[in-house]
Every structure is written in structure tokens, then in C-alpha cells.
Amino acid sequence: MAKFPDSALLRAKIAFSYVLDILNERTDDPWRYTELAWKLATEAEANPHKSRLETFLCRWVMPILYQLHEGNFERSVVEAEAAAKLVPYDPLAHADLALYLANAGKTDRAIEWAEESIRRDASPLDFYFGNLGFAYYLADRPADAVVQLQKMERQWQVNLAAAYARLGKLDEARASITKLLKDKPGWTIKSEAVWPTTRQPQLIEPLLKLYLADLAKAGLPEK
Helix, strand or coil, X not given: CCCCCCCHHHHHHHHHHHHHHHHCXXXXXXXXXXXXXXXXXXXXXXXXXXXXXXXXXXXXXXXXHHHHXXXXXXXXXXXXXXXXXXXXXXXXXXXXXXXXXXXCCCHHHHHHHHHHHHHHCCCCCHHHHHHHHHHHXXXXXXXXXXXXXXXXXXXXXXXXHHHHHHHCCHHHHHHHHHHHHHHCCCCCHHHHHCCCCCCCCCCCHHHHHHHHHHHHHHCCCCC
């Protein structure tokens, strides 16, 4: 950054590095990282001389940050659709952004993107199945959600627990919560509501309310 202070590419890439640290829980201060990512990404977005690659990277990271930093789900969907138009056949970007469509309640579109990404990619990454599974869950298709979430090498136990609870399989749901709490002692419904930033809700309000109710049935402590 000192050598290339006007680089939109560096700003967008570094913003992505912060986002990945937040989502993979590699920071003890996720909100600080969220603020840093937002600052860099908005600076990159404001650069009027962006290349096509820089424009795409900004379009990709901004839907994520509109949710994480601003809690603005509607704008996030607009940005995600704009990113998708730039790379209509890119499975990685579509699979990633599918989650943010689902978080915003656009579950049918999210499922479409995630399913197509898995079809197009010869070696779909673990999170493709996770994002598809969570989109199925949010679309009230918990049985389909479990199928996809179980394909993951490192299963997302909190999402599995919610899906099992929605299906009425409370023994399986509680087993998933037990596994979750072994890896994340002290995790609560209050923590999950504002994951991963600790400040902004991870889902739109109607979906979040149902999600947290399922986690309560599964045995996740309230606080």
C-alpha cells in the first residue's frame, strides 16, 4: 500500500483477506476487521480508474460487507447480482455469493446459484455444499439441507442442528450442538445471532427468528 497508494486491486484484495479471517474465525476482534475491510473496500470501489478485474473484486466483496458492516441486506443483493453479471459462469463467486442471497431471504436464487456452481465445478469446495445446505434450510427444505451439509468434510454443526430441529429429529440436533460446544465452548444463541461480526445480525429478521428458535430446540444455550 505504501508503494502503490492508489491501487484499488490491493485494497480489494486486503479487504478480502480481512473478510476471510472474520468468516473463518481467525481473529479475536472481528468487528475491528470488519471496519478495516469496509474502509478498504469502499475506497477501492470509489476509485474511478478501476480495471475490469478490480471492478469485479469490488463487486464481489461489497455484497458481503454490506451485510457484515452495514446490515443492509437489500443493497447486498443488488451488489451480488451485479457481480454475477460480470462473471456469469464463475462457480466460485456464485457459490460464495449464494450465501448472502440466502441470508437476505432470496433463497430460490441462492439455491439456483449454488446448485449450478456444484454442477459446473469439477472439484467443488466444501463450502459450496455448506452454502447450498444452509440455503435449503432457510427455504424450509431441512431434509435437503441435511443431505448437503453431510457432504462436507468439516460439517457446520450449528446449521445441521437447526436443520435437524426443523425436521423434529431432536436427538440428532442435540448431538450436533454437543459437537459444536466441544469446539466452541460458551457459544450461545446470542453469539450465533450476530455471527460473525458480533455486531450485525447474520440474517434478515424473519429468517433469524426462525433459525434461533430451531437452535433453542436443539439445545443451544440462550446466553
